[in-house]
Amino acid sequence: MLASLIRSAITISFAMSFVGIDITVEAFAPTPTPTPWRQPSALSAVNGIWNTGNDFGKGKFRFYDGLEPYMKPFPDEDRQLYPEMFRLPKGVYEVPLARPCGILFEEIEPNCGVYIQDLVEGGNAANQGVLQKGDVLVGVTAIQISGAKWERRMIPARKFGFDLVVSAIGSNDEKWGCNNVILMVERPDEADREETDKFLEFFEPPADTPWKLPV
Template sequence: MRLITLLSLYVSQAVAFSTIYTSTQHAERAAALQAVNGIWNTGNDFGKGKFRFYEGLNKYMVPFPDEDRELYPEMFKLPKGVYEVPLAKPCGIVFEEIEPNKGVYVADLVEGGNAERQGVLQKGDVLVGVTAIRVAGAKWERRLLPCRYFGFDMAVGAIGSNDVKWGCNNVILMVERPGEAESEEVDKFLEFFEPPADTPWKLPV
């Protein structure tokens, strides 16, 4: 177990993701949405489209039609006990691994730091999503990545990748608050943000 104050750390690692859906209908609908709306850009489409720069859930979901909002209303709001927190860096957060390579949680907030001044994050919050810059050749995107099972270095690397040279004035953290959130509900929500395995990317160095 180790503690560290998040300042500006960079790690070059790649993670393979697999998308798990709770029903065939949900899987088929999600695949159709991805194809029509370009949620996940692969091949020559990487780095293009309305979804290439994540700025928060509300803005991200704007392109979807009313039909989708009626069919999947749970996808257009954060689950109970989940908070989306945009923070300028340095964040002023002390993260600790839950278990090696099995997620991180907020162990402490730096006194007077950005996170403490904002007043949303609390000790014990579990990091379940984070924006990260993803690079493929000369193209790049900023995506929200589910990170419940990130190791410490991967979580810190993702946070650090949100740099001004990529047009980032903040990093967006999504946290689950124990005692308020239902983890199964949160995981179902986060499936929507899992990149397909054939999406090319790496964190910038």
């Protein structure tokens, strides 16, 4: 299905309209650095998980509801060639949460990454039992819209600022068929950041993907 070439580094150059503010996607999604060719370590996204152009809003990958069901359409061949893409990296956790999440986020740097500063006692995140103080947000589901079409995607979030995080979480609304928001976090004392970032490249949007959150 997609067992072909190593996924090319993506140059993101389009603008994103976000709650009335025009910002470039570089503000929250870093452009991958090209690396010398080596044995493929990620599935190609060509004709794969990213629906672009007229295909946006269609297909098997239009609604992210967890890594396991999301990767289910791929054949056994891909699972054998790229086993690292069918499981979360060590020290990375995927947590579905009802809203409100009950999480206090703090920016790592101004408008550049957030971590969990605290969990609200008795809140959904605290009751879920996986998330911990100090976990770094590296991915979040968000609704993308283009005209009358929409998709729910897992978006790499290592470069999200606080406001982007809040708005991305808030886009997971019932009117889009969402009964939760899915957070992907990295636990720094357990994870290999390089491995995590390589995994997240698979979810980077290509340049011709519409990117607008519902207001």
